[in-house]
Amino acid sequence: MTTEHTPAGSEPTVNVAHDEAGTNVEHDTHDNAYSGLLVNDANWAFGTDFEDPLAGVDTTVPEGIDAADLGVYCLMLGDDALVFSQRITEWCAGAPDLEEDIALANIALDLLGQARLLLARAAAADPNLVPELPEGSPVPDEDRLAYFRNDLAFRNVRLAEVPNGDFAEAVAKILIYSTWRLSIFERLADSRDTVLAAIAAKGVKEMSYHRDFAGRWVLTLARGTEESRARLLNALDGLWPLWTELFETHPAEAAVAAAGIGVDPAEVADEAGVIIDQVFAAAGIDRPEKGGLAGVGVHGRKGRDGLHTEALSRMLADMQVVAREHPEGRW
Amino acid sequence: MTAVLDTQQPATSTEAIDRARAAAGRVTDPEMPMLTLVDLGVLRDVSIEDGRVITTITPTYSGCPAMATMRDDLQRELLHAGFPDAEVRVSLTPAWTSDWITEAGRKALKDAGISPPGQAPRREGPVALTLMPTRRAVTCVLCGSDNVHLSSEFGPTTCKAMYQCLDCLEPFDHVKEI
Numbered sequence: 001m002t003t004e005h006t007p008a009g010s011e012p013t014v015n016v017a018h019d020e021a022g023t024n025v026e027h028d029t030h031d032n033a034y035s036g037l038l039v040n041d042a043n044w045a046f047g048t049d050f051e052d053p054l055a056g057v058d059t060t061v062p063e064g065i066d067a068a069d070l071g072v073y074c075l076m077l078g079d080d081a082l083v084f085s086q087r088i089t090e091w092c093a094g095a096p097d098l099e100e101d102i103a104l105a106n107i108a109l110d111l112l113g114q115a116r117l118l119l120a121r122a123a124a125a126d127p128n129l130v131p132e133l134p135e136g137s138p139v140p141d142e143d144r145l146a147y148f149r150n151d152l153a154f155r156n157v158r159l160a161e162v163p164n165g166d167f168a169e170a171v172a173k174i175l176i177y178s179t180w181r182l183s184i185f186e187r188l189a190d191s192r193d194t195v196l197a198a199i200a201a202k203g204v205k206e207m208s209y210h211r212d213f214a215g216r217w218v219l220t221l222a223r224g225t226e227e228s229r230a231r232l233l234n235a236l237d238g239l240w241p242l243w244t245e246l247f248e249t250h251p252a253e254a255a256v257a258a259a260g261i262g263v264d265p266a267e268v269a270d271e272a273g274v275i276i277d278q279v280f281a282a283a284g285i286d287r288p289e290k291g292g293l294a295g296v297g298v299h300g301r302k303g304r305d306g307l308h309t310e311a312l313s314r315m316l317a318d319m320q321v322v323a324r325e326h327p328e329g330r331w
Numbered sequence: 332m333t334a335v336l337d338t339q340q341p342a343t344s345t346e347a348i349d350r351a352r353a354a355a356g357r358v359t360d361p362e363m364p365m366l367t368l369v370d371l372g373v374l375r376d377v378s379i380e381d382g383r384v385i386t387t388i389t390p391t392y393s394g395c396p397a398m399a400t401m402r403d404d405l406q407r408e409l410l411h412a413g414f415p416d417a418e419v420r421v422s423l424t425p426a427w428t429s430d431w432i433t434e435a436g437r438k439a440l441k442d443a444g445i446s447p448p449g450q451a452p453r454r455e456g457p458v459a460l461t462l463m464p465t466r467r468a469v470t471c472v473l474c475g476s477d478n479v480h481l482s483s484e485f486g487p488t489t490c491k492a493m494y495q496c497l498d499c500l501e502p503f504d505h506v507k508e509i
Binding site for chain 1: 390420464484
């Protein structure tokens with residue numbers, strides 16, 4: 001140990017090392033691989049901050065519509081996007097190859113973004129929808145809706161919650177969802193509610209890519225091997241019972257459609273059917289001959305009424321557990 | 332810190348708005364740092380209301396996870412320029428389009444090895460179903476060959492597709508037309 005570099009009476013600096021010749025070397029910032037991360041907390045993670053995604057956006061409820069109807073309608077659309085996004089997210093690191101893995105993650109992220117905006121719009125339209133949390137909880141409204149409601153409060157169509165199967169099931173499901181949804185959003189872009197119109201206009205651009213992606217894979221699998229074709233047909237058989245529910249009109253949807261704010265899904269049934277048939281024709285396959293999955297009770301209540309398959313409850317348990325453990329957590 | 336101190340003049344002056352615009356104009360995209368938010372077309376407006384700087388940004392994609400970082404970076408850059416309480420607003424209409432990427436931005440992308448977008452599709456009526464790979468006039472960012480292959484319509488960020496050059500084999504990103 002030499003003392004020449006540490007004058008008596010002063011503490012040795014920690015930022016000193018010796019090179020091979022024994023000379024002291026001052027570390028500069030380049031010597032620490034993590035230094036770039038330490039100067040700026042914002043570099044640690046993207047999007048973890050709680051901030052209103054509709055900051056500065058006018059969320060006044062348009063005239064001629066009940067705020068509760070608008071809120072429930074936004075909740076329905078938001079829950080579709082959230083639940084379906086979560087299902088596709090489950091594919092992360094599980095797709096057949098890296099490109100498809102990234103594609104599925106991208107699609108899920110687009111839908112998550114749509115869900116965040118739609119749930120924020122639901123909360124702004126009707127604050128009564130938002131679950132109460134302990135005072136001082138920093139959880140924003142859209143996250144309260146996503147993480148602190150039980151299955152019976154979710155209003156998504158049941159197609160969105162179907163448990164994942166193989167890759168053929170994933171692309172068949174994305175084709176059905178995005179075909180239906182794109183037809184609705186193309187019309188919703190003309191909504192009198194400017195927030196919904198903006199979310200829909202953006203969503204149309206994004207989901208055009210989703211529908212094309214899924215359509216191409218349906219073609220590829222249908223015209224591929226016997227095995228890929230058989231898997232695709234099997235997937236479509238399993239999903240088809242949920243097709244008709246997509247086009248059934250819930251009273252809340254009828255109310256917003258009559259007010260020029262929402263879209264009656266029955267209106268898009270023909271268009272969506274024609275597009276699906278185009279894909280099927282190009283793929284050389286027929287529409288499955290399967291009836292619709294029944295609803296619950298004498299009224300046949302389904303996803304839009306909050307009546308779901310068991311799969312949703314399990315998915316929510318998985319999705320919500322961390323948030324529910326820490327209702328006052330900051331991330 | 333010095334910049335924070337020299338702001339005693341009224342914040343409504345031409346000097347103040349110029350300084351605010353310059354500061355906001357320095358902020359870069361967190362995932363494509365060769366682009367400023369102006370180049371990317373995300374920064375839509377910088378104004379001063381009641382002495383407070385208001386910036387307006389439009390998200391590229393609904394789920395773009397960089398939005399919160401853009402907001403933080405704008406507020407920090409404006410703070411350093413002497414505007415401690417800058418507000419960042421979101422504008423959803425009109426929706427962002429890749430056509431808003433400036434010429435300087437396109438050049439910066441290309442210089443960084445990222446293929447810039449062509450013109451965004453304009454449509455009348457319903458969105459057409461496209462069952463064949465998207466046709467684009469993409470050239471290799473390394474050798475300039477147009478003999479390129481679309482590996483995937485989805486890339487490392489929501490705004491990019493992935494290509495590979497079949498001549499020099501360089502894999503590269505392409506910013507999607509949207």
